[in-house]
Amino acid sequence: MERSASAVWSGGIKDGKGAISTQSGVLKDTQYGFNTRFENGPGTNPEELIGAAHAGCFTMALSGELGKAGLTAEKLETTATVTLDKVPGGFSISAVHLKLTAKIPGADDAQFQSIADTAKTNCPVSKLLTANITLDASLVK
Known part of the structure; x- marks a missing residue:
């Protein structure tokens, strides 16, 4: 299976504008730019x-x-x-922190923590990322 997304950019890094679209159409010409990435402007990043x-x-x-x-x-x-994070020569995605709240009838906390850790390690996106991935998992009753 393959999925695709595309980006179009016009202009310089600070004054330019871009648009992101996905094959599914969930995102269609969704704006992004310097202000959406570094200044909390409207759009995505x-x-x-x-x-x-x-x-x-x-x-x-x-x-x-x-x-x-x-x-x-x-x-x-x-x-x-x-x-x-800003690093010498540019920027780097250094970490992803997953915060999970789960309601699972019949689960005990030790079993839940083990299963959650396995999912964190083995989900395809986790396998793709080289950043430090942490997990804070809470089981609620």
């Missing part, structure tokens, strides 16, 4: 999109791992916070 991809991938992988253990989540909610 690559780090936000990586965070969305990682949160979605990890949460889906966790659901699969829970199924292998005979468990079904009532609710899984994940936030992925992507850290972009």
Whole structure:
């Protein structure tokens, strides 16, 4: 399976403007630029999109791992916070922190933590990233 996305850019790094689109049409000419990446302007940025991809991938992988253990989540909610650091020569994504809150009937915390860690390690987006990936998982009753 292959999926695609595209970006178009016009202008310089600070005064230019770009648009991102996805094959599915979920994003269509969604604006991005210097101000959306470094100044909280309206639009998106690559780090936000990586965070969305990682949160979605990890949460889906966790659901699969829970199924292998005979468990079904009532609710899984994940936030992925992507850290972009200035480094010599430019910028680097240095870390992703996954914050998970889960409601899983019949799960105990030790089993849940182990399953969540397996999902974090084995989701395809985690495998793609070389950043330090951390997880704070909370099981709620």
